[in-house]
Amino acid sequence: MxxxxxxxxxxxxxxxxxxxxxxxxxxxxxxxxxxxxxxxxxxxxxxxxxxxxxxxxxxxxxxxxxxxxxxxxxxxxxxxxxxxxxxxxxxxxxxxxDWERRFDHMQQHSGQHLITAVADHLFEMKTTSWCLGRFRSIIELDSPSVTAEQVAAIEQNVNEKIRDRLPVNVRELSLDDPEVEQVRGRGLPDDHAGPIRVITIQGVDSNMCCGTHVSNLSDLQVIKILGTEKGKKNKTNLIFLAGNRVLKWMERSHGTEKALTTLLKCGAEDHVEAVKKLQNSTKLLQKVIYSMERGEGVGSARLPAVSQPPFQPVSHVCVLCHRKEGDSEFMNIIANEIGSEETILFLTVGDEKGAGLFLLAGPAEAVETLGPRVAEVLEGKGAGKKGRFQGKATKMSRRAEAQALLQDYVSTQSAEE
Missing domain, CATH: 2.40.30.130 (Elongation Factor Tu (Ef-tu); domain 3)
Known part of the structure; x- marks a missing residue:
C-alpha cells in the first residue's frame, strides 16, 4: 500500500x-x-x-x-x-x-519527468540518473554532448506543455500487469513490496516512480534550464530549475544586478563591458607594480626627482608618463597612487602618433589653468574639477609641446617663489 x-x-x-x-x-x-x-x-x-x-x-x-x-x-x-x-x-x-519543502520537491521531481521525456522524444537522449539538489537539480543524459540549440528546444517544448495544463495522474499496477512492460523505468528496489506506482503525464510520458508529484503541469509554473556541464563516462549533466526556484533565482540575480549597477556606475546592459575594462586596467596596473618592484615604477615616481622609465621628470614637481595601452580608469588608478598636492602629473595613453586619452592631476589651481591649454595643444577636449582634468586628444604626437607648456609653467612658478 x-x-x-x-x-x-x-x-x-x-x-x-x-x-x-x-x-x-x-x-x-x-x-x-x-x-x-x-x-x-x-x-x-x-x-x-x-x-x-x-x-x-x-x-x-x-x-x-x-x-x-x-x-x-x-x-x-x-x-x-x-x-x-x-x-x-x-x-x-x-x-x-513542511509544505514549502514538499511542494518544491514536487515541482522539481515532476519537472525532471517532463524534461526526461522531452529530451528522449526530441533527441533520443536517455536519462541515466538525476539529483534533486538544494538549490538546483541535475539530470544526467546518456549523451557525450548537448548543444545550446538542443537545450533551447527542450526548454521551449517543456514550457509549452506546462502552458497546455496537461494532467499528471498516479496509478498502481500489479507486478503481473502486462502494461508494466510498456512503462518507462530503471528497475525496482530489491526490497520493493506491493503494487507498482506509475506517474503519467497525459500524452507525454508514463514512468515508474515512488515520489510526490504535482497533479497538473500548470503547477510547475515554469522551467528554466541553466545549461549543461560535462558528466562522467561520456555523459552530459543538464542543470535546471522548476517553479518557485526560478522566481528565487531571478530575485537573487536581480539583487546582484542592482549591486553591480551601483558599483560599476552603469546600466545592466553595460556590466560586462565595464568589468572587461576593469580587468584590462588591473592587468596594466599589475605591470606598473611589477616595474615598481624592479625600481622602475610608481615607487620611484613618488620621489622628488624621477629618473627611471616609464616616468620622466620635467622638474622636481612634474611627472610624465605615457603608455600605448590603457584607459581612463587606468590613468586614475595611477594618479591615485602617485598624485599629491605638490606634484603635477601628466598621463597619456594611446597611439603616440595618433589619438588617445590624457589626464592632468595636481594642485587644483595649476590644473584649472593648465588643463584647457593642454587639451588645446593636443587638439582635444576635456573637463575637470578638484585637481583633475582629463579628456580625449586627437594629436598625441604633440605631447612634447604639452610637456614644454608644463615645464614653462613649473619654471615660472619656481622663479616667482
Whole structure:
C-alpha cells in the first residue's frame, strides 16, 4: 500500500496512530561540516504524510504532535521517522508536513519527468540518473554532448506543455500487469513490496516512480534550464530549475544586478563591458607594480626627482608618463597612487602618433589653468574639477609641446617663489 503522501501529495496534515517507538541514533552533518550523531527514537506510524527518501527525491520534513521529524527513511513497506522525543505506541498523533519543502520537491521531481521525456522524444537522449539538489537539480543524459540549440528546444517544448495544463495522474499496477512492460523505468528496489506506482503525464510520458508529484503541469509554473556541464563516462549533466526556484533565482540575480549597477556606475546592459575594462586596467596596473618592484615604477615616481622609465621628470614637481595601452580608469588608478598636492602629473595613453586619452592631476589651481591649454595643444577636449582634468586628444604626437607648456609653467612658478 502506498503512503498517504503518495496517494495525495497535496495533503498537508492528518491524524494517524503510532505503531512503535524505539531508541535510535541519527548521523548528521553539523553546521561546521563535521559529522554528528544524535540520540533519539525511530517512530513508525500506521500511515504517513511524510515522504521517505527515494526515487532521487529527498525525504520530507515536518512534525508529529509538534515534535520535529529530522529524517524519514523507508524500510520495506514502512517508514521510519526519527525524532528526539518519544511517542507512545497506540496514541493518536497529528502529522504536519513542511509544505514549502514538499511542494518544491514536487515541482522539481515532476519537472525532471517532463524534461526526461522531452529530451528522449526530441533527441533520443536517455536519462541515466538525476539529483534533486538544494538549490538546483541535475539530470544526467546518456549523451557525450548537448548543444545550446538542443537545450533551447527542450526548454521551449517543456514550457509549452506546462502552458497546455496537461494532467499528471498516479496509478498502481500489479507486478503481473502486462502494461508494466510498456512503462518507462530503471528497475525496482530489491526490497520493493506491493503494487507498482506509475506517474503519467497525459500524452507525454508514463514512468515508474515512488515520489510526490504535482497533479497538473500548470503547477510547475515554469522551467528554466541553466545549461549543461560535462558528466562522467561520456555523459552530459543538464542543470535546471522548476517553479518557485526560478522566481528565487531571478530575485537573487536581480539583487546582484542592482549591486553591480551601483558599483560599476552603469546600466545592466553595460556590466560586462565595464568589468572587461576593469580587468584590462588591473592587468596594466599589475605591470606598473611589477616595474615598481624592479625600481622602475610608481615607487620611484613618488620621489622628488624621477629618473627611471616609464616616468620622466620635467622638474622636481612634474611627472610624465605615457603608455600605448590603457584607459581612463587606468590613468586614475595611477594618479591615485602617485598624485599629491605638490606634484603635477601628466598621463597619456594611446597611439603616440595618433589619438588617445590624457589626464592632468595636481594642485587644483595649476590644473584649472593648465588643463584647457593642454587639451588645446593636443587638439582635444576635456573637463575637470578638484585637481583633475582629463579628456580625449586627437594629436598625441604633440605631447612634447604639452610637456614644454608644463615645464614653462613649473619654471615660472619656481622663479616667482
Amino acid at each position: 502506498a503512503f498517504l503522501c503518495q496517494r495525495d501529495s497535496y495533503a498537508r496534515e492528518f491524524t494517524t496512530t503510532v505503531v512503535s517507538c524505539s531508541p535510535a541514533e541519527l548521523q548528521t552533518e553539523g553546521s561546521n561540516g563535521k559529522k554528528e550523531v544524535l540520540s533519539g527514537f525511530q517512530v513508525v506510524l500506521e500511515d504517513t504524510l511524510l515522504f521517505p527518501e527515494g526515487g532521487g527525491q529527498p525525504d520530507d520534513r515536518g512534525t508529529i504532535n509538534d515534535i520535529s521529524v529530522l529524517r524519514v527513511s523507508r524500510r520495506g513497506a514502512q517508514a521510519d521517522h526519527f525524532t528526539q522525543t518519544p511517542l507512545i505506541p497506540g496514541s493518536q498523533v497529528l502529522v504536519r508536513v
